[in-house]
Amino acid sequence: MDIIPAIIVFIICSIVVVSIIDFIRGGGRKKVMEMRETRFSVEIFYTLLVIYLIVIIGFGLIYFTLSINNILLVENGELRHVSVAGSIIHSLYFSGVTLLTIGYGDITPIGIGRFIALVQALLGYVLPTAFVLRLVQTNHENRDSQ
Template structure:
């Protein structure tokens, strides 16, 4: 259930940023900057919670290099948030390796992290071109 809520928050955030961009009058604004920061934060938290729930539920989502076991729920959430951030921003330090279902989730998250800046720039460019 928590996994579905996390996914709904992620997709709702993505929909909101593109809807607000259509209504935005300026090419760049403080509001847009904060919106983008919040979008990345929400996506990182959403995927982090998704990884945590699946990991605590018994699925091996990622492997630590070197291996370390998380002992508490908060340690698992912290590790998952870190993994989510590294994946979303396509940094890929290599200290956590996705496994099984985690590979597909990480691939999807990295795709969002990679495509989102290009989509935002294209949206602003099209908006600016339409106003000239």
């Protein structure tokens, strides 16, 4: 692998990891999240949506960057060469399907892409859990302070 795609993949991975860690720690801002009496919070929904979009786009860019050097994703069991726009669309689609653990099987990773997809699928399982645990912890801290 050339040095420039490796640097791009490292930068994207760093941004995704820092974003997730910042989210889990509660963000750089000491904004207190208060649980309202309603069962649905728009703020919580948007926060989770933004986190998922960051991860989908980040991993999609990793798949796209790696596909520049060689074919990383196989469509319907065949190696296909697609345009740059097609490669971006395939990468983002595969990233979303993998993160949301749907896994249709129409696009399959090969080589290092299998390990990257495994890590992304694990994040798809862990993110909601971390989100719920963070909300419970914040709610518990708010009750203790009152």
